[in-house]
Every structure is written in structure tokens, then in C-alpha cells.
Amino acid sequence: MEAELSYFLGIDYPTWWFLIVGGVFAGYAILDGFDLGAGSIHLFLKKEQSRRIALNAIGPVWDGNEVWLVIAGGALFAGFPVAYASLFSAFYIPFMLFLVLLIFRAIAIEFRSKEDMKWWRNFWDRAYFVASNSLSLLLGVVVGNLMIGLPIDERGNLVGSWLQLLNPYALLMGFTILALFVMHGIIYLLLKTEGRLYAKLRILLNRAVILFIIAFTAASAYGLYAYPKLSDDLQNSVSFWILPSLGILSILSIPQWIKRRKFRIAFVSSALAIAFMLGVLAFELYPVLLYSTIDPAYHIDIYSAASSQKSLGIMLLIAAIGTPLILGYTAFVFYTFRGKVHLDENSY
């Protein structure tokens, strides 16, 4: 596995692939993040009409957004099979729950509108709400655990129970990501709504920003206090000051943009905030993918986890051809469905 590295533009293939996997995960978080966030406030919208508008705001795009997760999973599998295998088998139970929740989220969106009965719609509304909240929370828990590392042995297997993944830091990160997505989702909905629903969403947005600041501060403070690894990094690296600061600045700017009705800029700001947060994770990790808390020798880094240089090269080509295509038709779909939501006979 210590094969000679290939380079493109002076950057070695595993690093390129690290950037790609990171980029796709960030794309997923930004795109499906607003779907999840919109779902997380679903029950706070009381009127049937409001709920339908909120659902149809993400209607034509959520499925395409979810695909980014499939691509991210495939990219991780393809680029770093060793890390994929360790990560997924270590998070066995959380990932199984994640999958079931993902199914329920999808099904709830699809099935809710198929019947008029009140109990039917109430049931799917609850399923959608619970699934969206839990999915964001679980994603945050995974991010938290990646930040602090996992007890993995020399074979890349998790030692001990999966319950240790639910540690305080990971849970706080879970709430941070949840609040971040909620904020992001509300801003997306603001782009899509008008009238009283819009006014209600603006109130919810202010609360979400406050919630995020609290969760983020708590997670950071606890992380720095409990994990020397994180506080060392903070002292040694400038990027750990810059990236979170940029993230916080983006978020603090959002209420200003909203006040001036610059919704698209506000949306870009919250997308950037997500990207900066994941940037922190990427800097914390690189070139490691999975930290072992047992022994630094057991770390899984991008070089030991990577596929062969040839395979990475082929896939870089695939990604280079595919990415513009995906961006092109994603943009086309978003453009087609831009503007405020108007319900018609095809709507959910």
C-alpha cells in the first residue's frame, strides 16, 4: 500500500480525493441541510396550508439533494474503502437508525399528500418532523465523534460498545448541527414564502440563531475543556481561529441580510457557515480520516485508507466529467422552480 503517489497540479491523489469526499459531504450538508431544517420546524407550522407550502418548497429538489449523500457514500467507499468499512461498521446501530429515519423522511414527504384524512396527515407530519430532527442530530453526532476520534484497534474495528458514541461532546455537536440546519432551512423557506407564514418564519429564524450560538458555544467550550487534542490544535493552528470565526460571522450577518430582504445573500451566508464548520472538521482531520483514541499508530489516514493510485486517477476523471453535469442540471432544476411556492394539482 506504500505505492508511489501520483500528483495532479502538485497535489497527490489521496489529497484530491479527500477534498472531493469533503466537498461532496459539504454539498450534501448544504443542500439536504435545508430540507432537514425545513422538516425540523414542520410541526411549528400550524395551518395545513402552511405545511403544504413548506413541503412543496422542498418538493422538487429534496430528492436530488439526498442523492449527494449517495454520492458521498460512494465516493468514500471508492476513495477510501478502509475508512468506509471501519466507519460504517463502527457506527452500525446509529447508521441503521439513520437509514430507517431517512426512509421515513422520504416516505412521509411522498405519502402525506396522498390522503385527506386528518389522522393520516398528522401521522406523516409527526414522522417527518421526528425523522428530520433525528437525522440532523445523528449527523452532528457523527461529526462530533470524528472530531475527537474513536477507540479503533489496529484492524480498524471499534472497541467497546457503540453507546460510547453518544458522549456529551458528540451530543452537543448534534444540537449544534441541528440548530445550524434549522436556521438554514428557515432561510430557504423565507425565499419561498410570503404573507403570514413568512412573518412567522422570521420569528422562528431569530430563535434558531440564538439556539445555534448557545449550542455552538457549549460544544466548543466542552470540547476544549475535555479534549486536549482540540485545545492543542487551537493553540497550534491559525485555521482553528479563522474558520470558526468566519462561520460565526456568516451567521451573525444573516439577520442583517434578512432585515434588508436580501434572502439569497442570507442563504449563501448560511451555506457558507455550514461549509466553514465542515472546514474545521477537514482541517482537524487531514491527513487522518479516523483518529484512534487507543494508539496514534492505529489512525486511519488518507494514505493507508486510499484505493490504488490508478483507481483514484480513474475516479478523478469520472468526478471531473460528472461534476459539471450535476451542477448544470441541479442549477436548471432550481432555476425552474425558483420564486415563491404556488400550489397546483401536482403539488404534495
Place this chain on the structure above:
Amino acid sequence: MEVEILARLQFAFTVAFHYIYPPLSIGLGLLMVIFEALFLRTRNPQYEQLARFYTRIFGLTFGIGVATGIVMEFEFGTNWAVYSRYVGDVFGSALAAEGIFAFAMESGFLGLLLFGWNRVKPWVHFLATVMVLIGSMFSAVWIVVANSWQQTPAGFHVVGEGINARAEITDFWAMVFNPSSVDRLWHVWNGSFLAGAFLVLSISAFYLIKNKHVALSRKAFKIALVVATFFSFLQAFSGHSSANVVAEYQPAKLAALEGQYEDSDDAGIMILGWVDEEAQKTTGIEIPSLLHLMTNKEIGQDTIHGLNHFPADQRPERINAIFQFYHIMVGIGFSLIGLTLLALFFWWRGKLFEQKWLLRIFVFSVLLPQIANQFGWFSAEMGRQPWVVYGLLRTSNALSEAVTAEQVLFSIILFFVVYAFLFLLFLYLLNRKIQHGPDEAEKVEYSDAPKRTISGIIK
């Protein structure tokens, strides 16, 4: 129970359930493209009604297909970590290509397909439907390539030893065009088109019997009948060439499919039969010499090996099950040809829609391609055992080491409950949509949604 059995059960159950839906989506996709193309050509609103009606059913199958498909991608890592490490270099690139080229395409355009009726012009909508169809067919390409590589590995070399061994790509195109991928791909495509065509046939026959939506259903029935006839013939050819690939590259699997224990230089094919695994004997109705003829072997000279030729740890188990799955699949394949020919005959005589008994058969015929698709995969995957990658990696060695039987059992139960619920919902909603039927022509009129004229494309 052992982790291995549980993990195999889980994979089999989740993938079999998943596989109800993608073939329907691919098949319905083709029919929708045909309906929309006819609409663009003739401007007959009936074709648009049909396209809109089947789009709604498509939305249902596609949604469940996506939701259950993501499970498969994650399951490799959760349950089969050693396998994932072993094949990641090869298999991963196919999976990545699937996500980037195929899945993103179909899901991206799905929004336009489902919600774009009033937003874009008919020809743009038609293109979106074509893109969804191409995307879903591409998905099949990469998944079949990955699976075929497990059956007939090519274009790789193994590096490392023991637990660290893994396959690395040496030749991407040799991996993609491994010996079995092309034959198996069109076999899978044909099976999907048949699943979609027979769904349309079934729904149309149902309406015709009930005397509802008669004009529409006659159109749909005839179109789907042409599609079904064409692909059921094609399927016989693709099945034949797939079997020949098995004969050449997976002889132990061939022996299991045919229930042959002893070597033979004049092997026949059982039409119907039963394998007594204890006595190692298969009894049934046999056509002599046929296997030799079908696989282009010289009778009396070339030997086709029976199961006993292979060491006990290198041949599949549960021979009777493999035999039956395979034979039922083939039997269904031929009955689909017979059924479509019969319907064509009555069409030619101008009496097709008077044959209520035939329409009744067509109502239930929707199950046949589904069963054949499932059983075909069962025989292909059980026949591959004990290998997960043929001749290279044993299924028993491919499991996640860190995962316990309790965890797997928990997730099996979880998925079983969720999928049972999903399946009931699917049937319920499918039934509702069929009961509701296509919207009448005047209702198809465009709604009050703001019509956009900014660009030439967007309405």
C-alpha cells in the same frame, strides 16, 4: 444464529425488497417516454393523460426505490467491512460512477418530471423524462457491472496477503466489460422493461374489465403489449447468452442451476424436476442432449462437469432451491412469450378486448416478471456461493469483524418491520391511484400557476 447467516439474510431481504422497485421505475420510464413521444407527435391529449397517470405511479415506485436503495449502499460498510476493504478499489469506482453519472441524473430530473408539468414546455418535460429513463438505465449499468465483477472478476490484481489482501484495478475497461457484464446487463434491462410493461398491461386490463377509461386503456394496452412482446423475445436470447457465460466461467453454478451431480458428455436439460440433495440425484422431465447443444459443446467429446467434480468447499449449497428458482424463472420467461403472442393473435383477429378471460390473466400477469426477476437473482447469487467474489473471497470471510449477531438481528427485525409497513402502504396507495384512474382530459388543463415567459424553455 451465526453472524454470517444473519448478515446474508439481511442483505438478501433488503436487496430483494429493493429490487421490486427499480425495475418498475426503469420499465415505467420507458412507457412514459413512449407516451410522451406519441403526445408530442400526435398532440392527442390522451397520450398526455396516460403519461401523467403513469408518472404518478412512477413517483410512488421511484420514491420507495431510492429510500430502500440507500440502505444497500450503507450495508456494504456496516455488515461486510472486510468485503468493502477487499473490493473497494474495484467496486467502489463502479459505485461512484453510478452515483455521479446515473443517480444524480435521474433524481435531478425527477423533480421536473413530477412537478414540472405546468412549469416547462412539453418537449422540455419529455426531455426530462428521457433523462430520468437514461439515468435509471445507467444505474443498472454500474450496479450490474459491480455484481458481474463479483461473478467473473477481471481487470485487477490482488495485492497484500491474508486479511490485508485486496483487489486493485489494473484495467478499468476490462473491469467494466468483464466476461459476464454485457449479457447480464441486457438481461436485467429486459427484465425491467417487462416489469413495467406488464404493470401497464395489468392496470389497463383491469380498467377494461371494469369498463372504465376504455379508450385510454385500449391505447395503453396495445402499446404495452408491443413493448412486452418485443422484450420477452429479446429476454430469451439474453437469457441464453447469460447461461453460456455461466457455463464457461462458473461451471459449478451451471451444475447447480441444472441440478447435475455427475460429469456428463451428453447432458440434457430438465424442464421440471426435483433435486434430492441427500441422494445427489435429480428426477424430472428431461430433454436429452439439450445442455450440450445450448452451450455449443460437442456431444460425446466435451464434458460438462457435475457438482461432484468440484471440491465440497467450492460449490454452492441448497441445490434444489437454486434449481427451482432458476427453472421457475425460465418457465415464466417462456410463458410471457406465449401470453403476449396469444394477445397479439387476438389483436390481429380484431377481438382482443372481447377476450375477458385473457384480460383477467393479464391483470395478474404483473406478478410474473417480478417473480422471474427475483428468482433469477436468487439463483445467480446463491449459485455464486460460497464465494462473494468468485474464486477469490469467500462470503464467510467477508463479514465485518466488529459486528455482533445481536446487532445484525436487531437491524433485520427493524428492516423487516419497516419494510412490511412500507409494502402495505405501497399496495394501498397503488390501489388508490388505480381506483382513482387517469384524470379526464379537461382536468389536465394547466392550472393557475404563474406562467413564465422569461426564457424560451420555461413556460
